[in-house]
Amino acid sequence: MAEDDVRNLVTSVQLPSLLRDVYEGKLRLPELPQESWGNTRRLKLFESIYRRLPTGGIVVWRTSQQMKCRGAIGPVTLREPAETRIRDYLMEGIGLVEALFQELGQVFWNEEDPARRQVSGSESPTAFVTFDLKTQTFRLSRPGDVLQSAECQMSRLLDATWQHAFSDALRSLPMGQQLQSRFSRLVDTFYEALVTVILVVADDTKDLQALLALRGTALPLQLLERGPATLRWYCDTCGQSIRHSRDGWVEWLIRTEGSCRLGRGFRLVHHQPASPRPQGCQYDGDQEYQRDRSIVCDVALDDFLGHDGLTYLLEVLSRGELPQEQVVEMIKRLHTPGYERARFHVQSAAAEGVIEPNMATGFYSQGDITRVLDWADDEDRKP
Template structure:
């Protein structure tokens, strides 16, 4: 390990030549313009700015990041590469302030603002004499651009516009930045695991990395980037309604820990070994795909949006994870056990509290069910499901109980009330759009005719069904006793059965209708919870 001090101009040259690069496991450039201007002020006044930490290797990584708004050129083969482990924000700021050789990317992720020296500012040990300004904010009579300090021609043209006192001040400014030395510590090694450890430890001192970033650094190699792998997996699952899993790295990491360590706790995630994650990533991928397929085909959970508890995915991933690229195919008894566990977990709200305890128990149960075909570790006692569940809970697509209710409705493959056509459940549940669910007793009818205006009475689950917007427009504000005549006569009984609506209940009072339907819904829910 060596420590050197490098002049700014030399550092700029090395970056522009592609010899200094940002590894893919680093964060994006996130500094605001005011932090950049204060960094320039610190260099100008000779204040310490900290040491840059480089990793020197002759190996070129498969992927790296842009340096702020700039795409770096490919390095020359005969040079070793220095990858930035610590100090990326400072290095990017220095380079972007002074460099004149590279052009910004066509669609840069960073909205860069140039930095200027305020000629008329009072010299002060505390206040900055530098400003980050947009073009329309620049006053050329007082704001001197730093990006010309190392460009002889541009510098001379600018200085000639100044009076003698101002020119003397700017010459001093240039000399200070020319003489400024940036301390750089360099580690030379080809051991990726050592670099990952160093990266993780140095970042603990600044803005802490979250678990995902830590593991991305820990698992990284030249051929393996955890974030890219998860992004690719999410893209594969996107057409099937589970692409959003890519936006939940915490869930993905817990799935990984469940597969590798049989433990999805935060401690288990952080303790994962990079080599294990890389080696078992194909197994994890198979497990996630198997779990998604089971949820879609066996439970009707066609998208992540309608899964009541995302954590329920973790034990399923552990069950389906296998080294066989073709996946694991459970027998009828295993499928029945997992289906019952799913519904019991939903209606008992098993994953609302003590989630880690439930996950630990269910991962162990999934392993035993998979390896021994023994379901004894699963808690398969059906919960007490009472009609009040459907009377006291109001319809809200973001609520766990509503998602469970929607899946219960979908389990009966409902038909449209008026046309009699089968509901396209995949399309409806993929979008999970409120417009596909409507009141059986219209809200306006309840308010105008029955005087029922409380939301918790109008929006109770027992008063909702799959009902297309087209059907809802036709129904308008009519009660079921009136629009029942529009329901195809030959299909009425089947439509009501699939909607879990008691026959002849449309002529009952609203309260009696809701009570009767809630009792039927509770019976159907309980049936799903049995193996």
């Protein structure tokens, strides 16, 4: 994933899917100072969801960097996440997700084989959210409290087996059909509830830091202390790594025939001061002009990265001066996480059966890219 390759995507995820991703380690919770959610705030949160009101959003950072993460929420030990090259971290909204998981997420833990369950050392909540179907209101109940027949504890709401049994029990109560209808609405509302997600795709932390600052959240200390990520591109002239965006240069050749501008040789190279070669890696402008009167066009790598870099590349593509495949390849190299290195190994990996690409040649899913890079590391393949 290239430094400064940042994309902020606003999407949404259904609440049960979000909580399952947390439990299974697909969405990781960094060890950050925890936001305190009191009982009153928890009740207001559930009330908002039930009334289909906005509940706030979360910020997720997708990156190849590593952070220390929590292994439990309350008494529930989260699954050990699979080791992957690209990871999702919950950077803002941990308090919101934790409050929801403490009430609703234990169902995933309960589904585990009892022999696999682990209880963390964290304390259990001292009160649980309960919904009264008669009054259609939420309240807190304490462990050991006896619930009324028309009250349901929210911690069991996502348990399908319990849902059916509880709904059947409601039928025998006065107003049973109406209570069943209210219960169905409660279940549907929480299954269909959407949580807004701002997804930041980047390895560098500066844009993540800027976004969090705008939202009134500080970058975690463990990232501030780490400094910038060490990332690489590869020079098309010498084949050696370009370790920082300031050391990269994108260049191409343009010559004019009548009223047409014809381009070729779109490539990424070392900027002259950073080149390992005495003569440099960039085009020799005088030499290219003498050869066929071509003019060198060049842009700093930084200009093709970040928020506007993709748009800039698409604008270059739209001019039609350069071969389309060259510009598309550069877009993938600079804006598809992991592709810059994986491109050296995808054919060998496919031949070995590591991946079975299902897109057009040269286009690969993030899952395929991750598998290729993991395989290349295991085989100690360079670059």
